[in-house]
Amino acid sequence: MIFRAVEDADLIHKARGGDVESYNLLISRWEKRVYNYLLRIVGDREEALDLSQDVFLKAYQNLRKLDDAERFAPWLFRIAHNEAFSAFRKRRPETEVLGQESGGAEIAAGGPAFPIELSIAVATALEKLTDDQREAVILKVYQGFKFDEMAEILSCPVSTVKSRLYSAFGALKIQLAPVKSRGVT
Amino acid sequence: MSCSPFDLCDYLFGELADGERRQVERHVRSCGGCHEDLERLRITHSTLLTLRDEEVPRRIGFVSDKVFEPSLVRRAWRSFWGSSARLGFASAAMLSAALVIFTFFRPAVATPMVSNPSPDVTDIEAVVAGRVSAAVDKAVAESEARQAKNTAALLAAANARYEQQHAADLEQVKEAFSYLERRYNTSVVASNQEMKGAQ
Numbered sequence: 001m002i003f004r005a006v007e008d009a010d011l012i013h014k015a016r017g018g019d020v021e022s023y024n025l026l027i028s029r030w031e032k033r034v035y036n037y038l039l040r041i042v043g044d045r046e047e048a049l050d051l052s053q054d055v056f057l058k059a060y061q062n063l064r065k066l067d068d069a070e071r072f073a074p075w076l077f078r079i080a081h082n083e084a085f086s087a088f089r090k091r092r093p094e095t096e097v098l099g100q101e102s103g104g105a106e107i108a109a110g111g112p113a114f115p116i117e118l119s120i121a122v123a124t125a126l127e128k129l130t131d132d133q134r135e136a137v138i139l140k141v142y143q144g145f146k147f148d149e150m151a152e153i154l155s156c157p158v159s160t161v162k163s164r165l166y167s168a169f170g171a172l173k174i175q176l177a178p179v180k181s182r183g184v185t
Numbered sequence: 186m187s188c189s190p191f192d193l194c195d196y197l198f199g200e201l202a203d204g205e206r207r208q209v210e211r212h213v214r215s216c217g218g219c220h221e222d223l224e225r226l227r228i229t230h231s232t233l234l235t236l237r238d239e240e241v242p243r244r245i246g247f248v249s250d251k252v253f254e255p256s257l258v259r260r261a262w263r264s265f266w267g268s269s270a271r272l273g274f275a276s277a278a279m280l281s282a283a284l285v286i287f288t289f290f291r292p293a294v295a296t297p298m299v300s301n302p303s304p305d306v307t308d309i310e311a312v313v314a315g316r317v318s319a320a321v322d323k324a325v326a327e328s329e330a331r332q333a334k335n336t337a338a339l340l341a342a343a344n345a346r347y348e349q350q351h352a353a354d355l356e357q358v359k360e361a362f363s364y365l366e367r368r369y370n371t372s373v374v375a376s377n378q379e380m381k382g383a384q
Contacts, residue, residue: 024246031245036238045242053245060247122236140198141233147200166194173229 009069016063023063027056030073033143034080040126040138041084051087055080074149077139081153088131125175133168140165188212189219197226 008029014022034055039048058079066075126134132154139145139153150161187193189212195201196209213220 020247027245027247031241032238035241039239045239049242049245052241056245057247118232118235119237122233126233126236137233141230142236142238147198162192162194166192169194169226169229172233173225176229176232 008072012063012066012069012072015060023056023060030076031056034076037077037080037138037143038084040142041131041135042088043127047087051080051083055083058083071152074145074152077143077145077153078155081135085131121176125172128175129168129171132164133171136161136164137168137172187219187222188216189222193219193223193226197223197230 006025008026011022011026015026031052035048035052038051038055039045042048042051055076059076062079066072126137129137135154136150139150145153147158147161151158154161189196190208191201191205193209193213196206201209213223
């Protein structure tokens with residue numbers, strides 16, 4: 001558990017009053033999570049960074065619309081989700097085929113602590129999921145959101161979230177089985 | 186198909202309450218199929234976690250106030266006053282309103298004050314000049330008196346010092362004269378004795 005002298009809610013309150021430095025501090029706490037979430041969805045570092053900036057800019061402009069500061073995380077990721085899929089839909093026709101082959105390897109290059117083949121295998125397995133399934137896995141496994149928060153981010157019922165996640169795990173179990181059988185557990 | 190009382194994925198992701206978790210744990214201990222399913226889920230989950238987060242290539246931060254418009258009200262306010270046409274219209278409206286208000290709520294015309302007959306200026310000047318002259322004379326007299334007093338004191342002190350010095354000088358002269366007289370007498374006596382001896 002990370003102790004924070006100043007809670008996010010305080011920073012949000014100050015940022016609402018026009019304190020840009022407080023908002024920058026808030027960004028520093030969340031930028032890595034948002035960036036990695038977007039990176040795993042769009043599969044491109046530069047685009048993920050651009051989208052991250054857009055996300056935080058939109059979040060600032062709409063900060064007054066956030067009713068409950070305690071719900072900042074799902075609210076922020078809701079914006080990120082909208083930005084990612086807006087960009088994803090725009091570029092899908094030209095990268096649909098490429099994404100299956102190169103996207104996974106590109107993302108996997110960032111994990112030096114583990115064997116590169118395993119990271120590539122995981123990234124490739126994630127790429128093979130549908131967009132909805134992949135995002136459910138990312139939000140649950142990598143971002144640690146609860147089902148109700150995921151439902152808020154994805155704007156769908158909890159049952160739909162569970163369905164996407166379980167079907168994704170079913171597919172991942174099969175795709176990653178050869179990797180696991182090689183002794184990586 | 187799992188026969189667990191609750192979904193094993195919910196268990197794996199910590200979405201179950203404590204009682205539900207305990208039920209799943211009891212079931213998994215007694216059911217080989219569910220135990221194997223849960224292990225596969227755990228392995229898949231841990232395999233997924235091998236894909237680590239990356240650092241953000243560049244820090245994200247904002248500094249420009251132009252980008253951060255704080256509120257809709259402020260933006261509307263600025264955009265309204267940023268238009269010269271609106272500014273001119275607003276000025277004309279304010280001028281018109283001021284004219285209307287002035288027409289209906291005109292303040293009463295101020296009547297000229299009846300001034301009291303003023304005293305003769307020459308008399309006042311004469312009185313003032315007289316008072317000033319008297320004050321100056323008084324100040325001069327006081328100053329002269331102080332000066333005379335100081336002078337007298339200085340003279341008295343000087344006389345006293347002169348008298349003392351004079352007395353001291355006389356005393357020294359007397360002593361010197363007495364000394365010379367004694368030496369003269371001594372030499373006269375010695376001379377007389379020498380003369381008597383020679384005779």
